[in-house]
Amino acid sequence: MYVCLCLGVTDGQIREAIYEGCCxxxxxxxxxxxxxxxxxxACLAKxxxxxxxxxx
Ligand code: FES
Known part of the structure; x- marks a missing residue:
């Protein structure tokens, strides 16, 4: 699912960033x-x- 339409960022990409070390x-x-x-x-991404x- 797309979280950010402006930049085409998905919830999967956000999860991946966290698995890769973002905290x-x-x-x-x-x-x-x-x-x-x-x-x-921002609200959904958070x-x-x-x-x-x-x-x-
Ligand atoms: Fe516009 Fe993410 S949807 S900045």
Missing amino acids: SYREVRNALEVGTQCGKC QVVKETLTEV
């Missing part, structure tokens, strides 16, 4: 640039990060 929304944002255009996806971090 906060800020780090995921720096790595994938998710939420850096219109910002509408939620995916939070959910994934509680899994790992």
Whole structure:
């Protein structure tokens, strides 16, 4: 599923970034640039990060 339409970032890419070592929304944002255009996806992106971090 697409989380960020501006940059075409999926929830899978966010999870992968976390498995590869990102441990906060800020780090995921720096790595994938998710939420850096219109910002509408920030809330959902943060939620995916939070959910994934509680899994790992
Ligand atoms: Fe992610 Fe616009 S949808 S920045």
